[in-house]
Amino acid sequence: MLAGLSPARRRLVLGLLAALVVGALAVTAAVLVPRLTTPAPATVSQTEPGPVLLVPGYGGSTTGLQQLADVLTAAGRDATVVALPGDGTGDLQAAADVLGDAVDAALDRTGADGVDVVGYSAGGVVARLWAAEDGGAAQARRVVTLGSPHHGTTVADLGASLAPDQCPEACRQLTTSSDLLRRLNADDETPAGPTWVSIWTEDDQTVTPPTTAELEGALNISVQSVCATSSVSHGQLPTDPLVQGMVLAELAAGQPVELGPADCTRLSS
Missing domain, CATH: 1.20.5 (Single alpha-helices involved in coiled-coils or other helix-helix interfaces)
Incomplete structure (x- = not known):
């Protein structure tokens, strides 16, 4: 043409x-x-603590966490234990969805800009799933985990290999080679938005090895690094006075704080 x-x-x-x-x-x-272009998540102010949501571990029992919630309430915090679906042994992603609903309800009820989340044991993994995959990183000021198997536990490995019919979905998701944990740990273990703290005990015989509770990018504190002679089992983490004092300190306004031997007496009382 x-x-x-x-x-x-x-x-x-x-x-x-x-x-x-x-x-x-x-x-x-x-x-x-x-x-x-993926926008960066909004960052909740570290100076204005909002309501606290406490997430139970494998099995879903709320008894121990309710004692911790009562301590937080007595200190002036708005604290709620989140009941997980079923018995807490099902899909951890479904539990993360329930946590998301509870967070939305707490924010609507209080008018706060963000929440603090305390996840005990598998509840810490649930909190991470919510933050990383359900938009929770834009709603959380701080995430504190207590003895959480962030990289799996060999106890779940044993259950999955020796008694597979006694190892339900959450048990399989907490094995050291699970697809869920591999996905969760593939990139950034502590997504931007909230500040992260992992509290764990060297005496843990459920989350094994105990150092699996350490989280890259978080402030990691073992109970024994604060009180060297402290003997706290996995099941005692939510109810031990020292651990409760550590949680209160880490949920205060401002950035997470380093804790050490100088804080032992104060936090244990």
């Missing part, structure tokens, strides 16, 4: 086509760039 045109007209047509192509590319870029 262009061959029959004079050189002047051919140059004009080619120039117009070039202008149209550039314009089309500019429009396409304007449409696609916002879709390809």
Whole structure:
């Protein structure tokens, strides 16, 4: 078609086509760039603590965590234990969805800008799933985990291999090679938004090895690094006075605080 045109007209047509192509590319870029850019999660102010949501561990028992919630309430915090679906041995992602609903309800009820979450044992994994995959990182000020098997526990490995019919879904998800934990730990173990604290005990015989509770990017504190002679089992973490004092300290306004031997007496009383 262009061959029959004079050189002047051919140059004009080619120039117009070039202008149209550039314009089309500019429009396409304007449409696609916002879709390809993932906005950073909003950061909740560290200076204004909101309500506290406490998440039970495997089995779903709320008894021990309720004692910790009572301590928080006595200290002036709005504290609620989240009841997990079923008996707490089902899909941890479903439990994370329940936590998300509880957070939304707490924010609506209190008018706060964000929440603090305390996850005990598997409840810490639930809190991480909520933060990383359910939008919780934009709603949480702080996430504190207590003896949580962030990288799996060899106890679950034994259950899955020796008694598979006695190792329900959450048990399988807490094995050291589970797809869920591999996915959760693949990139950033502590997503931006909240500040993260992991409290654990060297005497843990349920979450094994105990150091599996350490979380990359978090403030990691063992009970024994604060009180060297303290003997706290996995099941005692929510009810031990020292651990309760540590949780209160880490949920205070401001950034998470380093704790050590100088704090032993004060936090234990």
